[in-house]
Amino acid sequence: MFAIFASFYVAGRLWQDAQTRVHLIKELDRVTGLGQSAISVDDTLKIIACREKHKKLSALEMDIAAAGKEGFTSKRSSDTDGVVSKRRPLVVIGILTRFGSKNNRDAIRKAWMGSGATLKKMKKEKGIVSRFVIGRSADRGDNLDRSIDDENRQTDDFMILDQVEAPGELPKKAKMFFALAADRWDADFYAKVNDDVYVNIDALGAALTSHLNKPRVYIGCMKSGEVFSEPNHKWYEPDWWKFGDKKSYFRHASGEMYVISGVLAKFISINRNLLRTYAHDDVSAGSWFLGLDAKHVNEGKFCCSSWSTVSKLLLQEVSVSAKMRMLDRSYGLGFFIFSK
Numbered sequence: 001m002f003a004i005f006a007s008f009y010v011a012g013r014l015w016q017d018a019q020t021r022v023h024l025i026k027e028l029d030r031v032t033g034l035g036q037s038a039i040s041v042d043d044t045l046k047i048i049a050c051r052e053k054h055k056k057l058s059a060l061e062m063d064i065a066a067a068g069k070e071g072f073t074s075k076r077s078s079d080t081d082g083v084v085s086k087r088r089p090l091v092v093i094g095i096l097t098r099f100g101s102k103n104n105r106d107a108i109r110k111a112w113m114g115s116g117a118t119l120k121k122m123k124k125e126k127g128i129v130s131r132f133v134i135g136r137s138a139d140r141g142d143n144l145d146r147s148i149d150d151e152n153r154q155t156d157d158f159m160i161l162d163q164v165e166a167p168g169e170l171p172k173k174a175k176m177f178f179a180l181a182a183d184r185w186d187a188d189f190y191a192k193v194n195d196d197v198y199v200n201i202d203a204l205g206a207a208l209t210s211h212l213n214k215p216r217v218y219i220g221c222m223k224s225g226e227v228f229s230e231p232n233h234k235w236y237e238p239d240w241w242k243f244g245d246k247k248s249y250f251r252h253a254s255g256e257m258y259v260i261s262g263v264l265a266k267f268i269s270i271n272r273n274l275l276r277t278y279a280h281d282d283v284s285a286g287s288w289f290l291g292l293d294a295k296h297v298n299e300g301k302f303c304c305s306s307w308s309t310v311s312k313l314l315l316q317e318v319s320v321s322a323k324m325r326m327l328d329r330s331y332g333l334g335f336f337i338f339s340k
Contacts, residue, residue: 090127090185091208094177096281097132098165099144102151104195105132112199114171115155125324126205129185132158132195133177135165139283171277171284179272182265188212191259192281199257207299208259216294217261218286220253221303237279252286257302260285264294 086098095113097105109115113130114122122128137144152158161176163169174192180189189208193199211217227247229240240247266290268275277284289296 034095047270048263051266089123089129089185090126090205091189091191092135092181092187093128093130093191093193093199094139094159094174094181095130095193095195096170096173096177099134099137099148101195102147105151108195108198109155109157112201113157115157119157120192122201126201128201128205129187130157131181133161133173134158135161135169135173138164138166142337166252169278171281174281174285175268175272175275175277178260178265179269180200182262182269186262187265188262189259190262190265191257192255192285193257194255197256203301211261211297214295215261215263216254216289217260217297218264218289218290218294219260219297219299219302220258220282221256221296221300222251222296223254224249224251235280237283239278249283250286250290251296253296254302255280255282258282258285260289264289264292267292 081340082218095105095108113119119130122130134148148158148160152160159177159180161173161180161304163172163176165173177192178190181187189211192205211219225248227237227240227243227249229247230236237243275284275288278287
């Protein structure tokens with residue numbers, strides 16, 4: 001009898017200890033976040049789809065409430081042709097810039113981006129949002145930071161990231177732009193552009209409109225360039241050994257300009273802490289979409305090879321603003337007009 005009761009007692013204590021350990025492990029995972037350290041691609045896409053449905057439901061509820069107050073009369077603004085304006089931006093363009101490139105930024109403002117009322121008008125009428133994207137100085141609060149803050153107070157067209165502005169940080173900078181832009185604007189597309197590239201806004205808008213029915217689209221000048229393993233090479237890739245014996249990159253869009261759809265931008269936003277970067281931002285972006293059912297669109301007008309040799313020769317001795325004026329006349333239908 002004593003042995004039987006002792007067995008029951010020991011078994012009960014062991015079971016109680018096991019339950020206590022399970023509870024402590026769950027609490028530890030909840031507090032530290034280790035229980036959800038990674039999100040699968042399927043789960044991420046489900047989260048995005050759920051968010052989209054919630055946004056559509058919220059928009060419908062707002063429309064119903066507004067209609068009730070106004071006697072079911074729509075207050076949406078229209079242009080001269082009677083076309084209802086879009087509430088949702090078509091594309092958010094992030095122009096990656098750096099310290100010391102104010103001349104490039106001023107040239108872009110004068111050529112196609114505009115400033116002040118013009119910038120707001122482009123968003124309202126064409127659904128295009130443009131911002132210069134830059135990080136912070138390694139010495140926070142120095143003259144470099146203050147000059148950007150002063151410029152932004154005058155123009156109000158910057159997205160200032162909370163990370164160090166340095167050439168080696170460009171891939172992380174591009175990732176943070178897509179993540180923060182997706183958090184801030186609910187747009188159909190998001191574009192990364194260098195600050196020495198001219199964009200034909202009308203042509204870009206028309207092209208992107210034709211891809212609205214593709215939820216996971218990745219548009220750019222697609223290439224699979226050589227991987228360089230020599231440390232002294234300009235395009236050195238420290239992770240060169242990961243790309244196989246042939247040392248060729250996977251298919252990705254050239255870094256001067258590429259566009260991704262809203263779903264892909266939201267995927268980056270959700271997984272920003274898990275997505276790794278390589279030495280170059282365009283390769284890094286291409287790697288993020290390898291495991292997704294993304295449609296790669298090779299757009300020739302995003303490629304430097306689409307420019308004529310004559311125009312390249314004519315531009316060798318002219319200023320940035322002159323480049324824009326000359327190529328605007330020569331390439332009125334192109335998205336890409338020049339790159340230094």
